[in-house]
Amino acid sequence: MLIVKDLRALDKSWKAAKPGGTFRARPGVVVMKFGEQLRSSVIREYQWYYIDYNGLKADLKNATGPPKDGQHGVNEWTEEDETRFVAKLETELEKVHTKQQVKAMEISRRIAVSEREVKDVVNRLNERGLNEEGPSEEEFMLLEEDLSDIIADVHDLAKFVQLNYTGFYKIIKKHDKMTGWHLRPAFDARLKAKPFYKENYDASVIKLSKLYDLVRTRGNPVKGDSAAGGAQANFVRQTTKYWVHPDNVTELKLIILKHLPVLVFNASKEFEQADSAITSIYYDNPEKWDLYEGRLKKTEGAEAIRLRWYGGMQTETIFVERKTHREDWTGEKSVKARFAIKEKNVNAYMRGELLPAAIFEKARKEGKKSEKAIAEDQRLASEIQYSVLKKGYKPVCRSFYNRTAFQLPADARVRISLDTELTMVREDNLDGRKRSGDNWRRMDIGIDYPFSQLPPEDVVRFPYAVLEVKLQTQMGQEPPEWVRQLISSHLVEAVPKFSKFIHGTACLFPDRINLLPFWMPQMDVDIRKPVAHDFGIHRPGLSGTTTTSDDDEEDLDSDEEEVPRHVARPPTNGQSSRGALPAPADTEGQTVDLPTADEDFPIYDSDDEYDENYELEEARRVGGWHYYHTLISTKARALGQGTLSVLKHMVPAPRATQVPRSARTEMLFGSGPVHTRKFRAPAGKKIYVPVRVEPKVFFAAERTFLGWLEYSIYIGTIAVTLLNFGTHPTPTSFWVAGIFTLLAILSLCYSVGIYLYRSRSIRNRKAAKYYDKWGPSVLCVSLVVAVALNFAFEGRERGIW
Numbered sequence: 195m196l197i198v199k200d201l202r203a204l205d206k207s208w209k210a211a212k213p214g215g216t217f218r219a220r221p222g223v224v225v226m227k228f229g230e231q232l233r234s235s236v237i238r239e240y241q242w243y244y245i246d247y248n249g250l251k252a253d254l255k256n257a258t259g260p261p262k263d264g265q266h267g268v269n270e271w272t273e274e275d276e277t278r279f280v281a282k283l284e285t286e287l288e289k290v291h292t293k294q295q296v297k298a299m300e301i302s303r304r305i306a307v308s309e310r311e312v313k314d315v316v317n318r319l320n321e322r323g324l325n326e327e328g329p330s331e332e333e334f335m336l337l338e339e340d341l342s343d344i345i346a347d348v349h350d351l352a353k354f355v356q357l358n359y360t361g362f363y364k365i366i367k368k369h370d371k372m373t374g375w376h377l378r379p380a381f382d383a384r385l386k387a388k389p390f391y392k393e394n395y396d397a398s399v400i401k402l403s404k405l406y407d408l409v410r411t412r413g414n415p416v417k418g419d420s421a422a423g424g425a426q427a428n429f430v431r432q433t434t435k436y437w438v439h440p441d442n443v444t445e446l447k448l449i450i451l452k453h454l455p456v457l458v459f460n461a462s463k464e465f466e467q468a469d470s471a472i473t474s475i476y477y478d479n480p481e482k483w484d485l486y487e488g489r490l491k492k493t494e495g496a497e498a499i500r501l502r503w504y505g506g507m508q509t510e511t512i513f514v515e516r517k518t519h520r521e522d523w524t525g526e527k528s529v530k531a532r533f534a535i536k537e538k539n540v541n542a543y544m545r546g547e548l549l550p551a552a553i554f555e556k557a558r559k560e561g562k563k564s565e566k567a568i569a570e571d572q573r574l575a576s577e578i579q580y581s582v583l584k585k586g587y588k589p590v591c592r593s594f595y596n597r598t599a600f601q602l603p604a605d606a607r608v609r610i611s612l613d614t615e616l617t618m619v620r621e622d623n624l625d626g627r628k629r630s631g632d633n634w635r636r637m638d639i640g641i642d643y644p645f646s647q648l649p650p651e652d653v654v655r656f657p658y659a660v661l662e663v664k665l666q667t668q669m670g671q672e673p674p675e676w677v678r679q680l681i682s683s684h685l686v687e688a689v690p691k692f693s694k695f696i697h698g699t700a701c702l703f704p705d706r707i708n709l710l711p712f713w714m715p716q717m718d719v720d721i722r723k724p725v726a727h728d729f730g731i732h733r734p735g736l737s738g739t740t741t742t743s744d745d746d747e748e749d750l751d752s753d754e755e756e757v758p759r760h761v762a763r764p765p766t767n768g769q770s771s772r773g774a775l776p777a778p779a780d781t782e783g784q785t786v787d788l789p790t791a792d793e794d795f796p797i798y799d800s801d802d803e804y805d806e807n808y809e810l811e812e813a814r815r816v817g818g819w820h821y822y823h824t825l826i827s828t829k830a831r832a833l834g835q836g837t838l839s840v841l842k843h844m845v846p847a848p849r850a851t852q853v854p855r856s857a858r859t860e861m862l863f864g865s866g867p868v869h870t871r872k873f874r875a876p877a878g879k880k881i882y883v884p885v886r887v888e889p890k891v892f893f894a895a896e897r898t899f900l901g902w903l904e905y906s907i908y909i910g911t912i913a914v915t916l917l918n919f920g921t922h923p924t925p926t927s928f929w930v931a932g933i934f935t936l937l938a939i940l941s942l943c944y945s946v947g948i949y950l951y952r953s954r955s956i957r958n959r960k961a962a963k964y965y966d967k968w969g970p971s972v973l974c975v976s977l978v979v980a981v982a983l984n985f986a987f988e989g990r991e992r993g994i995w
Contacts, residue, residue, distance in 0.1 A: 228364050232357060240354045243293040245286050245361040253279055254365075254372050271373035279369065280377070283362075287388055290358045294390040297351050304344050305401055312337055312405050316413040337409045341402065345448050348398055349731040352444040359391040396470065396598065399447050400456050403600075407455035415455070432666070436686035438659040439722050443614060446661070446685050447598060448731050450610055453676050454600035457609075470596040471641040472613075474502040475634065476695045477587040480624055483707065484585065486699050490709055491959055492884045494521045498695055499578060499587060501540065502532075507640040512537050516578055521888065533571040540634045543575070546583050550575035589621040589630050591702060593694040594641060595660075608677060609664040615643045616656035618698030624706075654701040658721065660694070661686055683729045687721040689713050691884060710875055712883040885959045895952045895964075902945030909977065910938035916984070926987040933980050941973060 232247055259270030315329045315337065362385070366378050385391070407415050438446055477499045478485040488496030498517040503509045515532035535543060535553060542548035550572045557568055581587065595613040602608075619639065621630045629652070630636040639645050645653050663681060665673050672678075680686070692713060700707050700714065813824035875881045913934035916927050948966065955962035989995055 228361065232361060235353065235357055237350045237354060239350065240293065243289055244354070245290060245358050245365070246282075247361050247365060250279070250282065250286070250365045251368065253282060254369055257373075271375060276373070276375055276377075283365070283381070284384065287362070287384060287390075291388040291390040294351065294355055294393065297347070297354075298393055301344060301347050301351065301398065304347070305398060305405075308337070308340055308344060308405055309401065311340075312408055316408055319413045334409055334412055338406070341406050341409060342452075345402055345406075345452070346731050348395060348402070349445050349448050351393075352395065355391050355393065356441055395444055395447075396467070396596075399451060399598070400458065402448075403451040403456035404458075406451060410452075433662055433664045434681070435689055435692040436661040436663070436681065437689050437692070437721055438612070438661050438686055439720075440614075440657075440659065441722065442685045443612065443659045445731055446680075447612065449680065449685075449729075450600045450612075453674070454602065454608065454610060457599040457601045457603070467596070468506045468641060470598060471506065471594065472502065472504055472597050473592065473594045473641065474500045474694075475589050475621060476500045476591045476593070476699070477582065478590045478699070479586050480588060480590055480622055480706070481586070483699070485587070486696065486707070487709060489517075489519065489693060490696050490711060490882055490884075492519055492521075492691070492886075493959075495519065497581070499581065500695070501634065503537075505641075507637075510537050511535075512540055514540075514543075514575065514578060516574065521886075531574050533574055535575075541632075543579065544582055544634055546579060550579065589634060591695060591698045592619040592621050592635070593617070593698055594619065594643065594645075595694075596643075607666050608674060610677075611662045611664070613660040613662075616658075616660060616694065617643060617645060618654040618656070618694065618702060619645065619648065620652045620702050624703075652702075654698060656697070657717070658687075660692065679729050684723040684725050685730075687723070689716070708879050709882045710879055712881055714881060887956055887959055891956055891964075892953075895949060895956065898952075898966075899945055899949040902941060902948075905973070906938050906941040906945065909934055909941060913938060924991060926991055930980070930984045930987055933983065937976050937980055944969060 229247060229251075232244065236244060257269040257271045257275050259272040259275070262268045262270055315333055318329050362381070366381050369375070369377050476485075485496075485498055489498050496519040500515050500517075502513045502515055503511065511534050513532045513534055515530060517528070517530045519528050520526040539548055539553065543550075543553065553575060554568050554572050557563055558565070563571075593616065595616040598612045598614070600610040600612075619636075621636055623629055623631065629638075639648065644655060663677065665677075681688070693711070696711050697713075700710050813821040913931045916934065917931035948969065952962070952964060955964070
C-alpha cells in the first residue's frame, strides 16, 4: 500500500463525520464502487435473483421530460418516469423478497431433516455402540458434510440479503439525488411490508451448533456446567477484544461454531431472543469520574462497579460485580468478582439500608455454599457498599447487548463471545431530567432494541459487534491454530482494551468528559478489510461465486459516497427484526500515517507533552490562582513560539524546491492535492492512549540521572585539578579550567531538567519522549573539544609548537 502524507493537512481537527457527508478515500486505498462490488460478490445459486442495479441505474438516466435549463443533454424527470422506475423497483423488491423467503424455508427444512438424521444415528450409537451393528464412520462424515453445506447456505443467504439491501438503498439515494424526487420515505414503508432483511439467524446458528457438535464428537459432546455465571464468582482470563463489521458477523458465527459449540445456558427450553440479552448498569461519581478515569488510564487498582442481569427486566437475580485492574509488575492478574442479590433488595443495599450480613443470612441457613465462599461474598459486598456510600457513586450508564458465547461446557481454555446490538443508555439525573430517579435503574426501557422511544441524547448505538477471545493457556502454550487464523483474518479489527463502560460514558457525557479513549478517532474509519488469506466459509467441492456482467459505467457522483450512518441496514449478524444498524460504505477506509523524523505519535496529536487548550480548560474548572498561572504560562509560551517562528523566517536558510510528480504518482493520485487525516481532539478534550508504567521505569530514570551526575563530577574534578594544582598557574590554564567548569555546570543543570521532565511524565503516564536524542552526543563532543583545546594551549605554553 502506497501512503502519501500532505504536511499541510497536519493541523486538521478530528470531529465526527456528518450524516450525508461526502466520503473521500484515504491515500493508497483502492475505491471499489458498488457495481463492481456487486459483480464480484455474486453467488452462483442467486445470480438471477440479485437486484438489477445496473438496469435501475440506466433507467435513471433515461428521463423523458423536456431538457433542463442550462444543462445540455439532460432531461427533466417526469411523473411517467417516476411511475416506470417505481414499478421496476417494486418488481426487483418482490424478486429478492421471494427468493429470500423460499431459501429461508428450505434451510429450516434442511436443518429439521438433519436434526432427525443426527438423532437417529446418535440413538443407534447409544443402543448398539461402536461395532458392526452401530453407525459407521462414513455416516458421521456424510452428516458432517451435509451440515457444512447447510452452514454454507446460511452464510450465502446472509451475504445475499446484505448485498441486496445495500443495493436498494444505494439506488434510492441515487434516485433522490439525480431526480429531485424523494422516494426514500415511501420505499421505507415498502421494505417494512416485505422485510427480506429482517431474518434472525440466531436460532439457526444454535441448532446448527448443537448438531455439528454432536457429529464432530461422534455422539459424545463434552458435558459440564453451562450456568451463566452462578458458579463463577472469581475468575481470571487473558482477554483480547476486536470489532466486527455487521457484514461479517454471521460468517464469523458460522466459522466459530465449526470449532466450538454455542454455550447454551438452559438447554431444556427453546431458544428465545431474550436468552441472549445482557444488561449492565455502571456506577461512577458524576462530579469527579474517578472510576472512568481510572479504567481509562489503567492505573493500578482501578475499579469498575456494575450491576448486571441476564434476560429481560423481570429477572429477579442481579449480579453485583467489581472489576479490579492489576499492573503486570505486581505479579497479580486483573480480576472480576461478583455476588448475587435479589432485585427487590438492590435499592436498600446500594443506599446502605441493607447490610451484607443480612443478604447472606439465608444462604448460610440453606447451606448450599461453603462458609468460606459466603465469607468472601460478604466481604466483597461490604467493600462495594462502602465505596458506593463513601465516594458517592451513582448509576450513570447502561450497556445492553445480545451475546452469543462459544465454549466447551466446563472448559474455559478457549471462550469466545460475540456481542451484537450493543447500545449505551444514560441512567443519570444530572441535567434535571429524571431517568432512574431514586431507583438503581431506569424502568422506561427494557431489552427492546433499538430503544426508539428514547431521545437521541440518551442513547448511543454502537455500529459494530464486539468479539472477545478469552484464553487460558499454560505457560509457553500457543492458542489453537484456528483461533490464530481467526484473529488475523479480514473479519476482525483488533481494538485492545476496548471498554463498553468507557465508550458509553465518553459518548453520553460529552460536556463532562475531557479525556477520550484512544479508539474514538477510529469510529469514523471503515474497519472492513480485503480478504488477506483463504479463510472463511467454503462449500465442499463447489465454487462459491460467479459474475453476471463485464463492465460498469463510471459514476463518480454517488458510487464513491458513503451511505449516511442514520440509514438502516439489514441485521445480517443474527439480529432480530426489532431494529437495524447503519448501512455500510463500500470502500476500504483504513487510515495509515507514517511517522516523520521528529514525530513519534503521528496519529494522535493529543498525546503531545503539552496541549494548551486542554490545560486551559482544566485550569478554568479548578479556578483561582491556578487558572491565572496557567493562563500566563500559556500566553508566554505562545509569545515565545511566535517569536521563534519569526526569527526562523528572518534567518536565511535553504528552502525546499517543489518537485513535479512522477508519471507513476500522477497515475495513482492524479494532479490534485493528496490529503491524509491526522486526528486532533476537540478543543478542551484530550485523547488518552494507555501507557504501561512499571517500577523499573522509575529506577531507569534515576540511574540515568546518577550517571549524568557521575560524569559531571568527573568533569568538575578535572576543572579543579587544572585550576588549583598547577605548579605555575597561567591564564591559559585558568581559561581551560573555566571551560571544564562551565561544561560541568551545564551538564548538571541539563541532567536535573531531564530527570524532572521524565519523572513528571512517568507519574502522569504520558506518552512522552523518554529517549535522549542529543544530550549524550553533545556532552561527548564538548568533552572532546575541551580536551583538545587544553592540549593545544598547553603545548603552546611549553613551546612545543
